[in-house]
Amino acid sequence: MNIQLQRVDKSFGDQLAIDNIDFTIPSGEICCLLGPSGSGKTTLIRLMIGALAPDKGSVHIGETKMPNMDMLQQIGFMPQNDGLYEDLSAEANLAFFGSIYKLGKKALQERITEVLNLVDLTNDRNKLVRNFSGGMKKRLSLAIAILHKPDVLFLDEPTVGIDPILRRQIWGQFQVIRREGTTIIVSTHVMDEVLECDRAALVYNGRLIAYDHVQDLLDQTENGRVEELFLIAGKEEVGDHA
């Protein structure tokens, strides 16, 4: 399902957090939201999943206007802070979230085994989450987000605080999920993760400063580094004020 944002504005108090953002993410692609922290990536994700309603403009997933309760069945969301029940085991966490999606007892049990295997936590399934390492929590959080085989998967900074080896591993899992036909929207401020994506949306101060295929974006730069696009945007901004 395509995700379509039309002229979306969102402010908190008198702070304009999202300023007239307008773009469409095609079905089945990995799209990354790239920008420095505080630029509005999380707000953008919240608008797309329907946790926030836009002040102006509209957000659609497929034909459905967000926020929409029924759409939540088809959305997977991995929040920035892990969102896990620390006093439950990995398996109990999965079983609880699974029970909400009404997968049926047997199907759910099979699916739990499947996702635990995918994120490589099979041996730790009975451990309490409070005894997990940071990386294990991230992987469990991902497992919960994909438990109900969502059509659209939103990942808010999934690799923050993760070592490079694990980061590679997690991105490998994203590619597997994507091959199954899931559209993935992932926010990051790590520039080299962009190369793993089909498209990138560059967010700066609540505005979309560039949105294109990753290769086309790189072609616009002198030495193939995405940071340059932000530097150019920063200079334009200074120019605007002058």
Place this chain on the structure above:
Amino acid sequence: MRNLAKRVIFQTLNDKRSVALILIAPLLILTLVYFLLGDSDYVPTVVLDDNAPEQLVDAFEDETLEVEQATFDDPKVYIEDNEHVDAVFEMNQEGTTITLREPSTKSSKAVGEIQDALTTLNPAAEIDTSFVYGEEGQSTFDSFGFVFLSLFSFFFVFILSAMALVKERSGGTLERLLMTPIKRGQVILGYTLGYGTFAVVQSIFIVLYSIYVLGLSSLGNMAWVMLTMLLMAGTAVLFGATISVFARSELQVVQMIPFTIIPQVFFSGLIPLDLIPYGLGNLSYVMPIFYGATAIKEVMIYGSGFSGIWMYLLGLILYAGVLYLLNMQALGKYRGH
């Protein structure tokens, strides 16, 4: 809703401190209160003048008093100098004077015993006291035990639920939960049911313990007390959930206790409401503990049945209903409402 309740139960069971808070802490404090407010076998010491008539001294000695005789000029100075003395009694042509150390339970006990002694000397002055509810000489614990039943059933569940929900807000689990197709009402009722289960166990513990171990007496049927405690606990879950909206961390929940819980303690039956000046007693209607405490008092002290407490129970249910709606509102923020 049931899956959420089940999760809350398992989660709490895996956290030993929470289990201790809800099951052991009330019994511990109740026991302490029992000893603090229970009967004491303290014998006050009264000093009479050396020249006091023998008849008077004998009458004093017949009561539970330590009687001493001494010579003194100023009774106040004498009490100050002799730490074990509670009262000095003087009787002469100018009248009768009792000098006491300070207004305290010890002093009132001494006065009571002295009055008894004087009555035996002059039987015509005897006054018979009787009570419609309760009996003379029952301990403070018997008179005020009900206050603690209602306070505990509210306070501990409140702490547990407020802390747990603040943790869910700050840890992102609530945000994640509301990004699943679960209904908001199911979330709130699930929490109430989950913590309510602990409240059931807690109220059974408290009631059985206070009756069979501490010997707290009740005129009415304890089943009504249990029902009231359950409604209190349900309200406490919702109250805790509402308060958690205004706290960013567990510490802030603790910081709010002086605003949320302590004022309620004074409206829980410790002080008769019509003694409170400026109509401040009416504040009790906004305090959930008032409804529960009054219902429990009706049952335990006045022996009322359902007909005597239904309006307080209704008050609690309405209160819970308002809190439910407030929580629906608060959860709506996570869904773009």
